Amino acid sequence: MAVARSVSLQAHAHAAISPVLGVNGTPKRSDVQRPSDAKPCGNANIAQTLDSSKAVQLKADNTFSTTIQNFNAGVDGSLQVDKVLVDATGTGKKFVAAQMVKNGQKNPPTVTSAAISVKLPGGTTCQGGKNKDLCLVSFKTAGGFGNCVVVQQPKAGGAKAKVTAKANASAKGAQASPTTELKRAVRRAEFKNRMNA
Structure with missing residues (x-):
């Protein structure tokens, strides 16, 4: 019975960081991925969606802000990002650690959203996409869910x-x-x- 309940919770536990790679508009529960070391963007097709995805603008201090939305309360719908990575090539093959500046709540009591902020490593130069100005950022929450977000770096x-x-x-x-x-x-x-x- 405990195993069935655990599987049920995992099937319904989700949180998405906007804008989701490859998703137009507001993300739905079905857009959430399970990032892993082997697939930091889950099952998203990076090559086909990098240039067409909405991008978050990177500020001059190498930070950007966005929103995380959960689809259920509790740790399984955690708004806390435990792992954030950046790939300056935009290919999804060269991720390095980034830093959470502002994070969400680990155990939210309700379905809600939160503003979060990330700082990319110093000297990061986004080189992905047709204009060579996109980075790919992978988010993984305390609940094990997340997705990738495209970040655009202004030209020098x-x-x-x-x-x-x-x-x-x-x-x-x-x-x-x-x-x-x-x-x-x-x-x-x-x-x-x-x-x-």
């Missing part, structure tokens, strides 16, 4: 880089003007020579 320089690029383009345009004028003058001279010939 951000708005400053855009302003610099625009200024450089303007400078190139200004430098090109004398060349353009010279070409026009040469064409006019060639036209006059043909007319006088």
Whole structure:
């Protein structure tokens, strides 16, 4: 009887961290995975869903915040993340430990959600996805459930880089003007020579 009850609890014990890799919109109980050392994202297809999944934005201090939602109370629906890993390649093959900055409750009395925060290791450069700016983060709760989340790292320089690029383009345009004028003058001279010939 105890074994049957344990299996029943495991079948209904879930918590998901948003946005779930490969899931559009609000996660459901069926979207929750059982991360393991061999499969830190559970059964999610990383290659097919990395670029199409909603990404959480990484801040300049290498932290990001998101939400964890449980689907039942108690430790089995724990909001506490016991293991968080990051793979800067976005392939799901090179995970290293990250750090929980703000965690959820281990034994929540109700079905609820909580804000959580993670800090990636110093020097982390996200290199996954077609734009080479995505990291993959694996979460595993005290209840043994969880999933992966895609994190996007802003390009170095951000708005400053855009302003610099625009200024450089303007400078190139200004430098090109004398060349353009010279070409026009040469064409006019060639036209006059043909007319006088």
